[in-house]
Amino acid sequence: MSASIGRSLVLLSLLFASAGAVAAFAAFLKKRADLTTLAIRAAYGFAGFMILANLWMVQALLRNDFSISYVAQVGSIDLPVWVKVVSLWSSLEGSILFWGGVLALYVAVATRSLTEAHGWARPAAIGVWLACATFFGFLIAGPAQPFGTMVDVPADGPGPNPLLQNHLLMAIHPPFLYGGYVGMTIPFGLALAALMTGRLSPTLLGTIRTSLLAPWSFLTAAVVLGGWWAYEVLGWGGYWAWDPVENASLLPWLTATAALHSAILTERRGVLKGWTMSMVIASFLLTILGTFMTRSGIFNSVHSFTQSAIGPTILVFLGFATLASVLLLGFRVDLLQPDGELERGASRDTAFLAQNMLFVLFTFTVLIGTVFPLIVEATRNVQMSVGRPYFDRMTVPIGALLLFVMGVGPALPWGASTSAELKRRLLPPLGLASGFLVLALGVGIRSPWTLITLFLAGYAAHVTLFEAFRPARTRLKIRNDGFVKAFSQDLFGPGLRRLSAYVAHAGAVTAFIAIAVSSTGSKSVERTLAEGETMTFGRYTLTLEGIENLEEPHRTSLIARIGVKKGDTVLEPLRPMMNQYRSQRESIGTPAVRTGLIEDLYLSTMNIDTNSRTVGLLVMINPLVSWLWIATVIMTAGGLLALFSSKRAGRVVEPARDLQAEVAR
Amino acid sequence: MNKGVLGVGVVVTAPLLALLLLNIGRNPSAIASPLIDKPAPNVRLKNLEGGGSLQVSSLRGKPVVVNFWATWCIPCIQEHAALTQAARANPDVAFLGVVYEDSTENARGFLAQRGSAYNSYADDEGKAAIAFGVYGVPETFFINRGGTIIEKYVGPLDDDLLRERLAAVRK
Numbered sequence: 149m150s151a152s153i154g155r156s157l158v159l160l161s162l163l164f165a166s167a168g169a170v171a172a173f174a175a176f177l178k179k180r181a182d183l184t185t186l187a188i189r190a191a192y193g194f195a196g197f198m199i200l201a202n203l204w205m206v207q208a209l210l211r212n213d214f215s216i217s218y219v220a221q222v223g224s225i226d227l228p229v230w231v232k233v234v235s236l237w238s239s240l241e242g243s244i245l246f247w248g249g250v251l252a253l254y255v256a257v258a259t260r261s262l263t264e265a266h267g268w269a270r271p272a273a274i275g276v277w278l279a280c281a282t283f284f285g286f287l288i289a290g291p292a293q294p295f296g297t298m299v300d301v302p303a304d305g306p307g308p309n310p311l312l313q314n315h316l317l318m319a320i321h322p323p324f325l326y327g328g329y330v331g332m333t334i335p336f337g338l339a340l341a342a343l344m345t346g347r348l349s350p351t352l353l354g355t356i357r358t359s360l361l362a363p364w365s366f367l368t369a370a371v372v373l374g375g376w377w378a379y380e381v382l383g384w385g386g387y388w389a390w391d392p393v394e395n396a397s398l399l400p401w402l403t404a405t406a407a408l409h410s411a412i413l414t415e416r417r418g419v420l421k422g423w424t425m426s427m428v429i430a431s432f433l434l435t436i437l438g439t440f441m442t443r444s445g446i447f448n449s450v451h452s453f454t455q456s457a458i459g460p461t462i463l464v465f466l467g468f469a470t471l472a473s474v475l476l477l478g479f480r481v482d483l484l485q486p487d488g489e490l491e492r493g494a495s496r497d498t499a500f501l502a503q504n505m506l507f508v509l510f511t512f513t514v515l516i517g518t519v520f521p522l523i524v525e526a527t528r529n530v531q532m533s534v535g536r537p538y539f540d541r542m543t544v545p546i547g548a549l550l551l552f553v554m555g556v557g558p559a560l561p562w563g564a565s566t567s568a569e570l571k572r573r574l575l576p577p578l579g580l581a582s583g584f585l586v587l588a589l590g591v592g593i594r595s596p597w598t599l600i601t602l603f604l605a606g607y608a609a610h611v612t613l614f615e616a617f618r619p620a621r622t623r624l625k626i627r628n629d630g631f632v633k634a635f636s637q638d639l640f641g642p643g644l645r646r647l648s649a650y651v652a653h654a655g656a657v658t659a660f661i662a663i664a665v666s667s668t669g670s671k672s673v674e675r676t677l678a679e680g681e682t683m684t685f686g687r688y689t690l691t692l693e694g695i696e697n698l699e700e701p702h703r704t705s706l707i708a709r710i711g712v713k714k715g716d717t718v719l720e721p722l723r724p725m726m727n728q729y730r731s732q733r734e735s736i737g738t739p740a741v742r743t744g745l746i747e748d749l750y751l752s753t754m755n756i757d758t759n760s761r762t763v764g765l766l767v768m769i770n771p772l773v774s775w776l777w778i779a780t781v782i783m784t785a786g787g788l789l790a791l792f793s794s795k796r797a798g799r800v801v802e803p804a805r806d807l808q809a810e811v812a813r
Numbered sequence: 814m815n816k817g818v819l820g821v822g823v824v825v826t827a828p829l830l831a832l833l834l835l836n837i838g839r840n841p842s843a844i845a846s847p848l849i850d851k852p853a854p855n856v857r858l859k860n861l862e863g864g865g866s867l868q869v870s871s872l873r874g875k876p877v878v879v880n881f882w883a884t885w886c887i888p889c890i891q892e893h894a895a896l897t898q899a900a901r902a903n904p905d906v907a908f909l910g911v912v913y914e915d916s917t918e919n920a921r922g923f924l925a926q927r928g929s930a931y932n933s934y935a936d937d938e939g940k941a942a943i944a945f946g947v948y949g950v951p952e953t954f955f956i957n958r959g960g961t962i963i964e965k966y967v968g969p970l971d972d973d974l975l976r977e978r979l980a981a982v983r984k
Contacts (some may be wrong), residue, residue, distance in 0.1 A: 433826075440833065460837055463830075470826045478819025519829065522836050646942065728885070 151206060151216045154295030157201035162246070162285030165278045166195035172275030176268055176344065186260055191274055194281050195256035200248035205242065205294060209235050215306055216295030218242050224307035226701065231308065234319040238308035240443065240458065241294035242611055243322070247439075248284045250323075250330040255281060258334045258359060265351045269341040276337035283465045291457040317377040321370060325397060327724070328367025329435040334359040334401060335407075336432030339425040343476040346483030348421045356428060357411045358794045360404055365787030367401045372780040383724075383737040383752040385672065385768040387776065390539040395518045396438030397512055404431040406507035413500050416562070418487025422477065423504070429473045430511075436466045441518075480514040491563045492568060499557030506550050511788070514544045535683065544597050548604060551660050555581075555608035556652060560616050578609035584609075593669060601664035608657045616650035619643050645795035652786025658779035665772045672768040674754065680759040686769050689713040693762065695720060695756060703727045705738075706756040708763040712749065724751045724765070747771045831856060833966045843854040846946055846965040853877070853956045854944035856865040858909070858934030861917055861924075867909070867934060870960065874904045875984040883915040884923040887916075888969035889951045893927055899975045900930040911936050913950045 166320030168190025175183030205218065209232045214220040220233045237246040255277045262270045288294070331348065338356045342348040374394060375387035388394060407427035414424045491497040517538050559573045584606030588599055623634040638647045674685050677692040684690070689712040698705040707725040711718075722740035739752035747769050754764035816922030825833075855870040869877075869955050880896060881967040882889040900908040912920040917935050924933060936942055945954060964984060966974070 252846065423816075437829075437833075444833075444837065463833055465832055466833075470830060474819065474822035474826060477822055478816075479814050481818050515829075519832060522832055526832065527834050584885050 149215075150213050151295045154201060155289070155293070156202045157197050157296065158245075158248075158285065158289050158293075161194045161197035161201060161252070162282065162289050164190045164197060165285050168194060169275050169278035169282055169425055172271045173280060175271035176275060179268060184274075187271055187274050187278070191255055191259040191278060192611065194278060194285070195252035198248045198252035198281075198285070199492055201295075202236070202252075203289075205245060206233060206236055209233065212305075215298050215301045216294070218245075218294035218296055220302050220305050222308045223305040224671025225304050227307055228496075230319060230397060234322075235308045237322045237326070241288075241292045243459065244284070244292040245288050245444075246292050246322075246450055247326060247330055248281075248288050248742070249780055251281055251328045251333060252286055254334050255802070256330050256439070258337075261358075262353065263351075265349075266355065267345065267347075268618065269338070269345045269347075269349070269352050272341035272344045273337040276340045277333060277785065279583050280333050280337070280469075286603070287461055291461050306417045314573075315381045317373060317380065321373040321377055324366050324370035324373055328363045328365075328370050328397075329400070329439065331359070331366060331430040332404065332435045334363075335428045339428040340473070342421075342425055342484065343480040346480055348425070348484050349618060350415070353411065353415055355426075356424075357408065357415070358426065358791060360408055360411070360431075361707075361791040363796065364401070364404045364408060365784050365791065367404065368399065368787060369784045370398050371401055371782060371812070376777060379773070380741060381738060383739040383766075385670065385739070385750050385752065385766065385770065386667075387773070390517065390536055392515075392518050393438070393442050395514050396434075396441045399438065399514060399518075400431045400434040402428050402507050403434060405410075406504045407431060409500055409507075410504050413490070413497065417490060417497065419490050421484035421486065422481040425481070426477060427504070427508075429477070433466065433470055433473065434511075436462065436469060440466055493564060494560060495564060496557060496560045496562045498793060499553055499560055500796060503550065503553045503557060504544055506553065509549070510543065510546050513546065514539070517542070518575035547660065547663075548597065550602055551604040551608055551657070555604055555611050555654060555670060555758065558650075558653070560609045575785040577607045577614070580610035581606035593665070595668040598664045598668045601660055605657050605661045605664075608653070608660075612650050612653045613655060616647060616654070619646070642793075645790060648786050648789035648793055649784075651789055652783050655779045655781070655783030655786055658775055658782060662772045662779055666770050668813035669772075670768055670770045672766060674766050676762050676764045683767075685767050687715050688767075688769075690751075690767065692763055692765075695758060697758075698725075706753075706758065708751075708753050708756055708765070709738070710765070714749075722749070722751050724753045726753050726756050743774050745774060748773050819886060828869055842931060846962070848946060848954075848962045849965065851962060852960050853879075853954070853962050854941070856944070858941060858945050859937055861912070861921055861935055867932075872907045872909075872956075873960045876957055876979070877954075877960055878906060878908045878979075879910045879911060879954040879956065880908070881913045881943070881945070881950050881952045882944060882960055883913045883950050884919040885915060886950045890927075892951055892969035892971065895971050895975055897928060897930045898972070899979065900940075903979055905963050906982070907931075909934060913942055914939065923929040957984070 168187050170182050171190060173189055174180070177441075177641075202298050205216075208216045208219050208225055210229070212219070212222065212223055212225050218239070218241050222239045223232065227235075235242065237243045259274055262273065264270075268274075311783065322476040335356050338352060338359060342352055342356075371394075373389075374397060378389070379385075379387040383732065404427075407424055410420050410424045410427055440459060440462045443462055457506035480539060490501065507677040534543050555577065559577065561569065561573070565573075581603045585599060585603045588602045593599060593602070604627050617635070619638055620631070621636040623629050623637065624631060627634075629637075671686065673685050677683060677690070679692055679694060681687060682691040691713075693709045693711045696709060698707055705725045705727045707723050710722045711725070712722055713719065719742065722742060724740040726735050727738060728735040737753050739750060741751075742749040748771075750766075750770055752766040752768075754766055851916075853869060856869065858867045858869070861867060869879075878896075880892075882893075896908065896910075900906070908931035910929075910931065912933055912935055920933060920935070934941075945952075949967070951967075951969055953966045953970060954962055955966070956962050964978060966978065970978075
């Protein structure tokens with residue numbers, strides 16, 4: 149009964165999605181407003197029933213309703229409530245239902261945000277969204293059906309994958325990732341709508357930009373949350389391993405970042421319309437590629453789900469979506485005529501162009517490295533893996549160039565300028581750049597790429613701060629306002645959009661510094677400590693005070709209690725441990741991290757021997773890692789501020805402006 | 814129509830999609846071993862009970878299945894019934910288990926509780942595991958009558974997987 153209610157909700161949402169998609173495309177083709185209204189209602193119908201299906205699953209998980217197959221598969225009576233709720237996305241079928249739920253929220257909000265001013269792009273976009281929704285509805289109703297009926301209802305279930313219960317971050321990371329992945333459907337639909345109608349109006353471009361900002365912010369946070377989880381849980385002391393699935397989350401972020409920037413050129417100059425649409429479309433297709441990579445089981449990764457019919461089904465969808473996109477781009481892109489032209493030479497335009505080229509190069513570099521093992525295996529029947537060295541060698545120079553563009557770009561004026569003007573703008577930031585370089589050399593950094601990165605980061609930091617506060621400074625000078633008043637005008641006024649971009653840049657500069665220093669400046673030592681024995685590493689004195697045993701229902705843990713002294717200061721003891729989960733064949737270590745603004749002390753156990761009372765310990769000192777987490781908060785805040793600013797602008801200004809354009813036509 | 818855009822789109826996406834299609838069904842844990850088509854390492858294994866030992870080369874002339882396992886390994890428990898059944902159904906094939914990083918007592922208790930149809934052996938200091946290049950359990954090696962390793966399987970076996978492989982190893 150309970151399972152069939154769930155199935156009915158899914159089927160109803162599928163019905164609304166497919167009927168709505170047909171109505172929307174018919175409305176677009178026949179130019180019929182009544183069908184548009186129908187499609188809009190169907191979109192809300194799909195969203196409503198899909199959200200209900202998700203809520204139905206959550207209540208089933210909370211009530212331990214093991215008559216539903218998914219609950220029997222991942223549920224368990226003794227779990228804490230938060231684990232029960234996050235079980236919704238802890239396993240394959242549930243994660244796809246959750247995808248449907250997130251898509252429902254996005255489609256509902258996006259449908260609401262479209263107005264008459266969007267013209268026939270409105271039904272076209274709704275049609276694309278509902279076509280995607282139809283696919284996911286079909287996936288949930290068919291290959292990934294979570295609402296199966298259990299014939300023999302078990303008394304209790306096994307509970308979700310233990311790794312998911314290991315850290316709260318695993319509960320937070322997937323919703324952010326889905327917020328990013330699924331949200332790319334919205335700009336994708338709008339971009340296809342622009343191609344279908346053959347017109348990219350300022351209103352439509354503004355909506356595309358806004359709809360990119362939400363998933364971009366989520367994805368920014370998700371990529372780094374994944375890294376943070378790896379750092380806090382996996383115990384090898386790093387946060388990024390170029391794992392295929394990590395790459396899968398990075399790829400759409402790269403193209404979405406490119407799209408956000410090229411959209412600015414499109415907005416200002418009326419150029420690169422087709423290019424911006426291509427970047428938006430690529431971001432969506434890469435999210436589906438990433439989903440395929442995690443769900444097909446063809447890549448080895450900590451994230452992989454097992455093989456099933458879901459993988460091939462997603463591939464078919466990816467094929468269709470790609471075909472539709474390539475055909476639409478090929479046949480319709482020439483209709484999106486440029487309204488202006490790019491400024492050549494040393495201008496902001498050129499910097500934007502360079503930025504986009506670098507991001508695309510970055511995307512291809514990561515994509516090729518990720519699929520290269522498949523190519524080699526298919527052609528030469530040899531197994532191989534593309535490791536860190538390839539990715540590091542290729543991406544570090546691209547990253548340095550990006551940092552260079554992020555420094556020089558905003559310093560350059562829009563349009564042509566004289567060489568005196570260029571000197572006035574480009575020379576002063578060299579001061580902070582040199583300052584960073586001297587500081588780096590002073591603290592003993594010798595790695596050439598780190599020094600280059602820090603020099604460029606100093607340059608970009610100067611430019612970013614200078615530009616961020618430029619309007620406030622001008623107001624201070626001209627109007628003699630107080631600093632708070634001068635600055636808050638940007639925060640609460642039309643200057644917010646400009647400011648938000650520099651907030652994101654400030655986060656990016658910080659991230660560059662943290663990545664460069666932490667990846668080259670970390671020190672490590674491996675030692676076996678007997679109980680009571682003491683070792684020193686850097687300024688730290690570590691003592692193995694004892695080995696503790698912790699029995700929990702789902703795992704047995706051995707804990708090494710390590711006394712920590714920094715110089716003469718006694719700090720809280722750290723407790724790295726080894727966990728043996730009932731359902732895993734290898735034991736999993738959980739590292740202990742003492743986070744600091746300058747450096748982290750990172751302890752990870754390699755083995756704990758209870759007979760000889762010894763612990764094999766990996767001790768690492770990782771500089772500036774915590775700044776990567778801080779940087780991400782800043783970048784995400786930048787994205788959200790931009791989202792907020794464009795919502796505000798969009799509400800008041802843009803529809804009106806575009807209506808005038810429509811009337812003038 | 815913009816032929817350039819269409820061309821670039823096809824050139825970028827078609828090979829990628831074709832590649833993914835070709836790889837459907839790929840199993841990333843099927844790791845090719847350098848020992849495939851090489852003679853099986855001739856190691857000496859100690860009986861779990863009593864003294865005595867087994868020289869792997871003494872089984873030459875029969876197809877051999879060598880299964881590395883441990884009592885702490887959940888997939889090994891999963892595949893145990895399938896292996897036992899296959900050993901009973903195929904008396905012409907020599908099955909042998911090798912206990913990997915586990916105590917003899919644990920292994921004896923495990924077999925007493927779950928039953929067995931073939932002998933398991935202790936691996937002194939992990940020499941056999943090193944010779945076979947085992948990096949985790951369960952791993953199973955299929956050796957033909959001539960003493961050549963024809964396949965290494967990583968992960969739990971089931972009835973179907975065993976049937977296919979036993980047919981191959983008999984050839």
